[in-house]
Structure formats: structure tokens, C-alpha cells
Amino acid sequence: MADELPVCVVSELTPGAVMGAGHYAVGNASGRLFAVSRRCRHLGADLAGGSIDKQGCLVCP
Numbered sequence: 001m002a003d004e005l006p007v008c009v010v011s012e013l014t015p016g017a018v019m020g021a022g023h024y025a026v027g028n029a030s031g032r033l034f035a036v037s038r039r040c041r042h043l044g045a046d047l048a049g050g051s052i053d054k055q056g057c058l059v060c061p
């Protein structure tokens with residue numbers, strides 16, 4: 001079984017929300033929940049501080 005990482009109550013992850021959970025940035029892009037590596041591959045910014053744009057893409061802070 002894969003490791004599990006508690007994040008939050010799913011109702012707290014409202015559309016447009018992004019937060020950190022361990023090594024991951026998790027969020028809700030127009031109802032699609034996602035988890036990605038927390039460090040941006042460009043210069044290492046913390047994607048948990050990012051935002052969701054109108055196209056549903058995670059934007060680096």
C-alpha cells in the first residue's frame with residue numbers, strides 16, 4: 001500500500017485553494033483535486049504559495 005499523507009478535510013479544499021502537505025502542493029483546480037511536487041522546477045519556489053489561474057493551471061508564486 002502506498003504511503004498516505006493526511007492533508008485536510010476535503011471540504012476545506014475549495015476551488016482555487018492551494019496548500020502545502022509535506023513535500024507536495026495540493027489544490028483544487030475547478031473541482032479537480034491535485035497533488036504535485038512542492039518545489040517549482042524553475043528556481044525552487046514553494047508551489048504551496050501558488051494560485052490557480054482562469055484556465056485551471058497552477059501558477060508559481
Ligand code: FES
Binds near residue numbers: 042043044045
Ligand atoms: S520559481 Fe520561477 S517559475 Fe517557479
